[in-house]
Amino acid sequence: MIPQKGATLSSSSADIESEQAYLTTLYQRLDQLREQADNRLRAILLEAGGTPQGRTQREATRAHYAEQLAQFNSVENGLCFGRLDFSADSPRYIGRLGLFAEDRDAGPLLVDWRAPAARPFYLATAVHPEGVTRRRHLRTRGRVLTGIDDETLDIEAGDGTGREDVTGEAALLSALTANRTGRMRDIVETIQAEQDEVIRSGLPGVLVVQGGPGTGKTAVALHRAAYLLYTYREQLTRSGVLILGPNTTFLRYISQVLPGLAETGVLLATLGDMFPGVRAHAAESPAVAAIKGGTDMLDALENAVADRQTLPDDFVEVDHDGYPLRIEREVLLAARTAARRSGRPHNVARQIFVTEAIHQLSQQIAERIGADPLGGDNLLSEADLAETRRELREDVDVQLALFDFWPVLTPRQVLRDLLSDADRLESAGLPAELLRARSAGWTPADVPLLDELAELLGVDDTLKVREQQRQRKAAIEYAEGVLEIVEGSRSLDFEDEGAEKDEILSALDVVDAGAFVERHEVIDTRTAAERAAADRTWVFGHVIVDEAQELSPMAWRLLMRRCPSRSVTAVGDVAQTSELAGTNSWEQVFEPYVAQRWRIVELSVNYRTPAEVMAVAADVLAAVDPALRPPRSVRSAGVTPWARRVPADTLSEDLIAAVRKEAALIEEGRLGILVPERLEESLGADLVAAVPGAAIGEQPDLLNHVALMTVRQAKGLEFDSVLVVAPDEIIAESPRGLSDLYVAVTRATRRLGVLHTTDLPKVLASLA
């Protein structure tokens, strides 16, 4: 464990002066580059008109400079944070961004933390110094250097204060003990060796990062995204990286880390955002969500779609061409069998259903009107039959009748109808528990079902494709016209110039009409993340899942569809699972997709929770599963966690008194109050009345000094002080209640208090 004092070597004022001078040079260069990007951006914004291709190129250049500007702005704080000195090389400065002098041959002024050259900053130790003699952490406020922490890595020269398992002790300790702000900070200045291994692991394959609370899984996941985008830029800028988090509050909590790392091209989303056009954030019971998350839903959804392919009891009659036309059950049955046998998605197979039904009906008509009264062959020719089929196909009454038996369906329509109709649920083989009002909002657990239905239903895009082909043909004809004009004018220009004519390339020599059209097609200039958000079938270059233990098997199916390359990083902790459809085994999650071909890395050091709090958490963890070991705390806070029994009828007042006391103790820090679901509303209302501005509700604003929420909402978050209310109820509320309590007590970075109205649960006996 790190002692509460940093192992800093003294640095002279001359050092401070020269480092400040260097820092100033770096900021001057940053300003210069910023100004250049700004000027170019302004110039582009002033341009107007031009060809479609010119406009497209302009838009791409505009986006490029806008992104560059955003990057330069995002590194304003902490631009440079480190320096490496080598025995046989000049010093190397490490920062959030790489910077070169105007003369690029002069070498880098600042090395991007993600570049291979920056790696010793995170890995070098006194035992394995990698040629580094000294690692220097530069502490800054704005553009001013406020301090220097040095570590001497050369054992001979050093004073032995360095520790082998922690790099940059003083800087790390200062980051860990700083007040929380309600927004996660990046950790580039103090990434530890075991975290660095994960962050820089290669792009391909499934990588699981298992680690107890506070081991930096979220931090590592975000820095890995930044590293991958930097290292595989070509590949990933086109396809994008998806980061999936557990809820919107959490996404807001982590939202500032990536821009701070100069990365803007990532899609941050929750499961509820993964079906374009649907915002699925309504709540539902954990038991219902668990049913929806199980793979039994696959058969049920297939049944639900099959149930929409109906048959009449006997026949239906429509008016065709002034005569009654009977559409018999047998005809529809044969058409349905043919369509189902095709194995195509419902909406695509509809073509087969219609074609087959019309074929059968045309035979029926042929038998009626073409029958030879003398008993010979049917009198209708093939051409007559084709005409009959065409007439049937174009007959609106026939179309409508066939539509009833094999309708075009959307995922939303099928799922909404299914979940709001007891008969449909029963017929699909689903429990009545899933029944809800038609007007109910979509929930996150609905999203994988919508996605699965989208696959089962497919899209009949025959008409769209035909229209696109027609448009392209028209464009090519137009282009041919344009090229002919160009060619025509060339022959005029060079009519009399003999040999020279053959030596000059014309437009037709370098471009055919098809290529010409392609060049003039409007290119989509949205970023990969923007396009991905709007496209259900988007394939990401890499997918990162945080709190991955909470995802249901159905949710994993959705994600794997978005990532056929199986380039996935899953970070989580199987001891913290609260969702009933979540997992306690990574093997079970990944086996179906990649068999044994997945890697697991375990993080073992807890950077968040001090040892005193972790001792309490360890007892809870032992009750969750005696085989699990808690992560080792990197520091102690010197504060003993406490518990207080209060009468149930004064819980609210006692809580408010405790809130006032804790809030004063943590000064500018953040206080989190974690309550059972049953008490959330009433305690929240009382709290806001007594402490105006306290954050409550579905999406509490974590920037507030005090926030009250359920444990489920607090997943992945942290506070300087945590008050856990009614732990017995938290345990009793869910079959995974002990895991929830484990999550609750491990949210604290400094102080933990428990208010209980009944006997303290056995797992918290150490607080008695």
Ligand SMILES: Nc1ncnc2c1ncn2[C@@H]1O[C@H](COP(=O)(O)OP(=O)(O)OP(=O)(O)O)[C@@H](O)[C@H]1O
């Ligand atoms: N190398 C580091 N340097 C500085 N701070 C760190 C480092 N690693 C982790 N932290 C800090 O520790 C805290 C916990 O990290 P994080 O939230 O990523 O943990 P986690 O493993 O995702 O936790 P949980 O499973 O409880 O959600 C954060 O405040 C994070 O910034």
